[in-house]
Amino acid sequence: MDSPASLWSAFSAAFTQTNVPTVTWVEMLLSLAAAVALSIPRRSWRYFGLLATATHELGHAFAAVTSGQRLAGIRLRLDHSGTTTTYSRSRLAAAWSCFWGYPVPAMVGAAFVWCGLNGWGPAAMATSALVLAASLLFLRNVAGFAITAAAIAGTASLAFLAPGSVVGHVSVVLGLALLVAGVRDLLKLTNVHLRRRDRLGSSDAYLLYRATSVPSGIWIALFTLIVTGAWIVAWQPISMILLKGA
Template sequence: MDSPASFWNTFSAAFTHTNVPNITWAELLLSLAAAVVLSIPRRSWRYFGLLATATHELGHAFAALTSGQRLSGIRLRLDHSGTTSAYSRSRLAAAWSCFWGYPVPALAGAAFVWSGLNGWGPAAVAASALVLTASLLFLRNLAGFAITGAAIAATGALTFLAPPTAVGHAAVIFGLALLVAAVRDLVKLTQVHLRHRDRLNTSDAYLLYRATSVPTGIWIALFTLLVAGSWLVAWQPIVEILRQGA
């Protein structure tokens, strides 16, 4: 069994800059295809969507903590729903934490793509393992522990067992999948407001409207703007690779 010092050395080494993975345009297109396969078909979304939901709820949780609210717990469910409970006397702080659900998967996805294509893929994966481990303190149901535990196992295996180049490729695929998932969730949110208004109580945009009186359309537009901006950030290094392969 490895010593604690060896364990720590391996983990801390993940946060150092590594060689930029040599990704051809063909590999990049395959990575995008893999991301779509994870996020679009119902069978794969049944599993990957759980991780997208966890990222969504972590966005709420992080925003709550950074705005001085008391975070009481996070619940993740196998039907892709989730709840983050926080207490605050400030309506502005409550609206702040409510807002950062839908944009965070896209922001995280862009960060993973950028990190993977710039030699920081292992650092992004190791940092994710730390965040997921810390989130265990706030989980309040068995499904949440199961989903998060599986994610920790996956990020831990990449950090300790996979070569840095492979981790860089995995970071790109995972980031693209989160970006696709963010678009999918935005479409679902829009459908709730257009076709399934009986489900409005599940919509962050509607909850923001209730808290601020700002129309739901503006909140959805802001979500869309941040998701589109995340795609733009992620797309810049992708364009450079496609140009080099042309």
Template sequence: MSSEELWHRVLEIFSRTAVPQVTLAELAIVFVLATALSIPRATWKYFGLLATATHELGHAFAAVMSGQRLGGIKLQLDHSGTTTSYSRGRLATVWSGFWGYPVPAVTGAALVTSGFGGWGPAALATGTLILIASLLFIRNFAGIVITVTAITGGALLVIFVPHAFTGHVAICLGVALLVAAVRDLAKLTNVHLRRRDRLASSDAYILYRATSVPSGVWIAMFLAVVAGCWLVAWQPISSILAAGA
């Protein structure tokens, strides 16, 4: 591929493409693949790293949007992560602390709706650019490896894969992140119910310490946002189910 062809390809990425024609059978395959990425331990070991990166980027983006100074992001291969930000205001700290667990679902809903709307390549390209920008704030080697791997995968998809197919990939990846958000919330809830020795790393517990609002309320708020994201993503999916009924 020449440099001119590559540049033309890049410009096409951010243009609307044909709306993917998703059949009922393909939709079933999408849910099977999404579940296969987010549920079994063998695949979650790797896909869960993307969910963790999205989680931490949610904290980071919220911190920047609320006027905080972003210190750095650390990602670990055991699916843990830390985002450090500095603020003099409690409200800003609480705001950035909240937007961790809901963001994989927000991202998933955005990918699904973009994919069904013909904006799948643009959505994946935007996500790749965000990951590239996040490299400025990654503060450990594992985090760099995880982020560069995700960037490479995203770049290969948007540059070399036909746009019509990329829309289908965006839908599948979006559903997988929505499933991942539910899995992570279940894990968080389990920490509060059965693994209370790990409370110190829980966003809900940290928010409780900062506000005196019970952890259960924060978990319920996480769940409400995730459920809302599922509802948004379900709109285009339900139309396919209705057509196939």
């Protein structure tokens, strides 16, 4: 059995910068293909989409906590839906937490890509494991616990057991997949407002409209702006790798 000192050493090592992984243009193209394979086909999205939903709901939860609201609970469901329940006396604070759902998967994805390409892949995985572990305190259903426990097991295993170069590559793929997921969810949201208006009650943009009287289209445009910004941030180092191989 490992001693507490050795466990602490392994834990601390996960938060230090490793050697920057060498990623060729071929590997980058394969990473892009893997990200699309995780986020587009229905069979793979059935599972990876659960992680995107968890990231979305954690965005709501983090925004609520940082704006002084009381976080009552988080529910994650196997149909890719989720609910974050908060209590606030401020309509502005409630709108703030409602906003930070759709943009967050893409923002986290951009951070994962940057970390993976700069030697911070293990730190990204370890941080994710800690955030997910903290969220267990607020989960209120069995499916939520199962989804989060699986995500914790995966990120912790990568952070503490896998070589840094491997974790860097995985971090890039995972980040790109979350970026694609961010676009996919935005398209789904837009479709709800254009063609599935009977489902508006589940739309964050509609809830923001109800809370602020600002039209839903404005909120969707702001979501899109942030997701686009995340793609631009992530694409800078990716394009440099691809150009080197051209």
